[in-house]
Amino acid sequence: MDGCPMEDVLRHGSSQDVLRAPEPIGQSLVAAGLLTEERFAEAIEIQRSTGSPLGHIAVAQGWLRPFDFYRHLAAHYGLRFVNLVEDPPDGDLFEQGKYGEYATLLYLPWKRDADGLVLAVTDPDEELLQKLRQQYGKNVSFVLTSRLDVLWTVQRLASRQLALDSVFRRAMRDPDHSAMHVLTRPQKVAIALMFLAAAACLCLDAAATLAAGNAALGLFLSCCLALRILLVWAGSGTLYQSRTTKEELDALDPKTLPVYSILVPLYRDAAVVPTLARALRSLDYPKSKLDIKLILEGDDPETIEACKRAGLEGCVELIVVPPSQPRTKPKALNYALSFARGQLLTIYDAEDVPDPDQLKRAVLAFRKAPWDVVCLQARLNYFNWRENWLTRMFTLEYSLWFDWYLPGLEALGIPIPLGGTSNHFRAEVVRAVGGWDPFNVTEDADLGIRFTMSRWRVGVLDSTTYEEANGHVWNWIRQRSRWVKGYIQTWLVYMRHPVIAFKRLGWKGFLGLHAFIGGAFLGPLAFPPLALMFLVWLFTRTKMLDSLFSPATLAISLALLLAGNGLLIYFHMLAAWMRRRPKLVFCSLQLPAYYFLMSIAAWRALWQLVTKPHYWEKTEHGLTSVSAYDRDDFSPVLDAPGQ
Amino acid sequence: MTEMTFPRFWTLRASSTEFGALALAAALLAIAARLPAAAELAAACFAGNAFWNLARADKPRTRLQCGLSLPLLQILSPGTMLVACWLALASVVIALRENGWLARTASLMTLVLPSVLLAGCRAYLDWLGYPWPLQGLFL
Numbered sequence: 001m002d003g004c005p006m007e008d009v010l011r012h013g014s015s016q017d018v019l020r021a022p023e024p025i026g027q028s029l030v031a032a033g034l035l036t037e038e039r040f041a042e043a044i045e046i047q048r049s050t051g052s053p054l055g056h057i058a059v060a061q062g063w064l065r066p067f068d069f070y071r072h073l074a075a076h077y078g079l080r081f082v083n084l085v086e087d088p089p090d091g092d093l094f095e096q097g098k099y100g101e102y103a104t105l106l107y108l109p110w111k112r113d114a115d116g117l118v119l120a121v122t123d124p125d126e127e128l129l130q131k132l133r134q135q136y137g138k139n140v141s142f143v144l145t146s147r148l149d150v151l152w153t154v155q156r157l158a159s160r161q162l163a164l165d166s167v168f169r170r171a172m173r174d175p176d177h178s179a180m181h182v183l184t185r186p187q188k189v190a191i192a193l194m195f196l197a198a199a200a201c202l203c204l205d206a207a208a209t210l211a212a213g214n215a216a217l218g219l220f221l222s223c224c225l226a227l228r229i230l231l232v233w234a235g236s237g238t239l240y241q242s243r244t245t246k247e248e249l250d251a252l253d254p255k256t257l258p259v260y261s262i263l264v265p266l267y268r269d270a271a272v273v274p275t276l277a278r279a280l281r282s283l284d285y286p287k288s289k290l291d292i293k294l295i296l297e298g299d300d301p302e303t304i305e306a307c308k309r310a311g312l313e314g315c316v317e318l319i320v321v322p323p324s325q326p327r328t329k330p331k332a333l334n335y336a337l338s339f340a341r342g343q344l345l346t347i348y349d350a351e352d353v354p355d356p357d358q359l360k361r362a363v364l365a366f367r368k369a370p371w372d373v374v375c376l377q378a379r380l381n382y383f384n385w386r387e388n389w390l391t392r393m394f395t396l397e398y399s400l401w402f403d404w405y406l407p408g409l410e411a412l413g414i415p416i417p418l419g420g421t422s423n424h425f426r427a428e429v430v431r432a433v434g435g436w437d438p439f440n441v442t443e444d445a446d447l448g449i450r451f452t453m454s455r456w457r458v459g460v461l462d463s464t465t466y467e468e469a470n471g472h473v474w475n476w477i478r479q480r481s482r483w484v485k486g487y488i489q490t491w492l493v494y495m496r497h498p499v500i501a502f503k504r505l506g507w508k509g510f511l512g513l514h515a516f517i518g519g520a521f522l523g524p525l526a527f528p529p530l531a532l533m534f535l536v537w538l539f540t541r542t543k544m545l546d547s548l549f550s551p552a553t554l555a556i557s558l559a560l561l562l563a564g565n566g567l568l569i570y571f572h573m574l575a576a577w578m579r580r581r582p583k584l585v586f587c588s589l590q591l592p593a594y595y596f597l598m599s600i601a602a603w604r605a606l607w608q609l610v611t612k613p614h615y616w617e618k619t620e621h622g623l624t625s626v627s628a629y630d631r632d633d634f635s636p637v638l639d640a641p642g643q
Numbered sequence: 644m645t646e647m648t649f650p651r652f653w654t655l656r657a658s659s660t661e662f663g664a665l666a667l668a669a670a671l672l673a674i675a676a677r678l679p680a681a682a683e684l685a686a687a688c689f690a691g692n693a694f695w696n697l698a699r700a701d702k703p704r705t706r707l708q709c710g711l712s713l714p715l716l717q718i719l720s721p722g723t724m725l726v727a728c729w730l731a732l733a734s735v736v737i738a739l740r741e742n743g744w745l746a747r748t749a750s751l752m753t754l755v756l757p758s759v760l761l762a763g764c765r766a767y768l769d770w771l772g773y774p775w776p777l778q779g780l781f782l
Contacts, residue, residue, distance in 0.1 A: 233664075236704040566760040570757055574706060582743075585752055
């Protein structure tokens with residue numbers, strides 16, 4: 001470090017001198033031939049509008065190699081530049097509880113020399129240096145390194161600890177609300193007692209027991225239907241209540257935009273990386289304020305290679321999760337959460353194509369929302385809906401779920417089970433609630449309910465993310481099995497302490513949770529026996545089933561069969577119509593066949609819950625022949641203001 | 644930090660959407676209270692409000708309200724059944740505003756399906772030999 005004139009200043013000098021560089025960094029980059037005059041002028045323009053440091057802008061835009069920039073930055077400030085790969089830090093200096101801080105503030109302890117501790121920083125920002133001096137003492141000195149060096153070093157030295165954290169943090173903190181154990185001991189006892197009681201009743205009077213079970217099922221399904229009618233009514237009233245208007249978006253000052261972290265978990269997704277890269281590049285948000293993490297698995301070299309080949313800009317970082325069990329998306333998200341620097345945070349799946357202005361809309365919506373709204377769920381829909389029968393059915397289902405049901409849940413104050421992607425969070429709150437449950441295979445739904453249990457609120461964002469609908473039957477069944485299994489896991493987790501859940505969710509939330517989440521798995525499970533009974537009766541007119549149906553049960557069952565199914569078909573029609581997809585309106589009539597597929601998936605889910613409760617069935621993406629950028633397929637909600 | 648709240652005062656001013664919800668609630672209450680005239684009036688208001696709004700702008704609540712209003716009118720009395728017939732005709736006119744026959748037919752279906760469904764249910768129950776449960780609604 002000898003010969004570095006600023007070194008003494010950094011060690012002992014006044015803080016003001018530290019940042020005083022001989023000339024602005026931009027001109028210096030141009031003089032060094034690292035940045036062209038044109039790019040420099042463009043960067044200045046962006047800097048005027050966003051207020052981001054010029055160097056960060058050039059790196060984020062991909063105009064400057066990060067390594068060149070940081071080496072130049074070090075020379076510019078008269079600091080020593082260290083390449084942490086060639087000159088690695090002393091691992092003993094690392095403090096276990098500070099890995100997250102190293103990764104987010106982008107510094108780490110490098111060496112200890114005769115004069116004291118030497119910290120490697122990526123930005124000679126005075127505020128950061130002061131903070132570090134306060135933390136480590138006045139004798140601390142600094143060298144400069146690149147951001148990637150810090151991230152790779154933290155991952156190399158702390159991967160084991162971070163991986164353990166990402167798996168067990170939630171379970172250690174709140175074991176009662178973790179799906180690590182499918183059933184707790186009291187739940188096992190309760191279920192055993194229920195089975196015993198049912199068996200005893202069957203022995204005593206089989207007909208009456210079956211009739212009572214049939215009546216109870218009918219009543220529960222009626223409640224589920226009633227809730228869905230209410231949701232559609234309430235959701236239809238709020239569907240157009242745009243949280244953000246075009247005028248507000250235009251008036252948004254880019255200087256005030258926060259750093260936004262985007263987490264994209266990828267596993268065997270090499271085929272969709274080009275689509276993902278294009279979607280991320282299309283986002284209308286200053287790149288210098290984007291913190292994009294592609295979360296990769298250590299044993300997936302194809303996707304890692306595909307990401308490296310994609311030529312992604314400097315705002316994109318690769319986070320490689322070491323292979324470990326459970327191999328789930330929430331575990332990968334927890335791992336990456338330690339590296340996220342944004343105040344706001346969102347998740348996109350590999351095949352997602354979000355509306356370009358979605359991040360800005362989320363920022364605006366958060367500003368306008370009450371302080372306790374900590375998560376906004378964007379609408380999800382499919383770009384390849386025309387592909388085949390299954391994609392059409394899937395699109396119908398999503399159109400109703402995200403455009404009508406979720407706004408309805410928000411309006412009625414019922415916990416919202418989040419969708420797996422395009423959830424926008426206040427990052428600090430996600431950390432505060434312990435991140436995602438890595439043992440729950442619908443970690444999104446679990447998190448949405450956990451927010452409500454923690455007295456936070458979840459809202460719906462008026463922006464759409466287009467995904468690839470699963471068009472292959474087996475792939476679809478695997479995906480749906482995982483969802484249903486996750487719903488059962490989630491329901492079981494929150495029913496471990498029903499009284500606490502009732503107190504925290506309120507009566508509406510509590511009943512809504514049963515009818516919405518419970519209905520989502522009990523309905524498909526009940527469909528095959530009910531349909532079979534109906535068909536047997538229809539074709540044989542047998543009197544054998546008469547004992548199962550008292551007059552009241554018969555009325556309920558007939559109402560469910562005729563009015564219930566009819567209304568659900570009608571609601572799907574409305575959802576298709578409001579998405580401006582008239583062809584799908586007619587497809588709604590085929591929904592009963594789709595219910596049958598859902599039932600197969602639900603029974604498979606139940607079996608898997610017993611045999612492989614934490615197994616994450618990976619959905620294959622990139623199987624569609626439809627381009628995600630076929631703009632004809634993008635049909636915004638009819639006449640929605642601000643869309 | 645706590646959210647600032649303001650006392651809510653009851654006002655007679657209601658938006659068009661709220662009016663629809665109020666009319667529906669009034670109709671259902673009147674049916675429960677066995678007040679045929681009040682139920683018919685409220686249902687007619689509900690339907691009129693729905694179709695008036697739909698003629699002006701196609702919004703989710705409006706379309707849903709139109710779709711639900713027709714069966715409501717169908718079940719009340721022969722008088723309201725007549726109104727339902729006229730509104731079904733209005734649905735055809737509204738659907739004709741769309742471009743192309745696919746969109747027109749789809750639009751019509753989203754307006755009249757509940758009504759068709761109700762008729763279908765009745766026919767099915769007749770075929771099974773069960774009594775129509777809404778037969779003597781005000782008896």
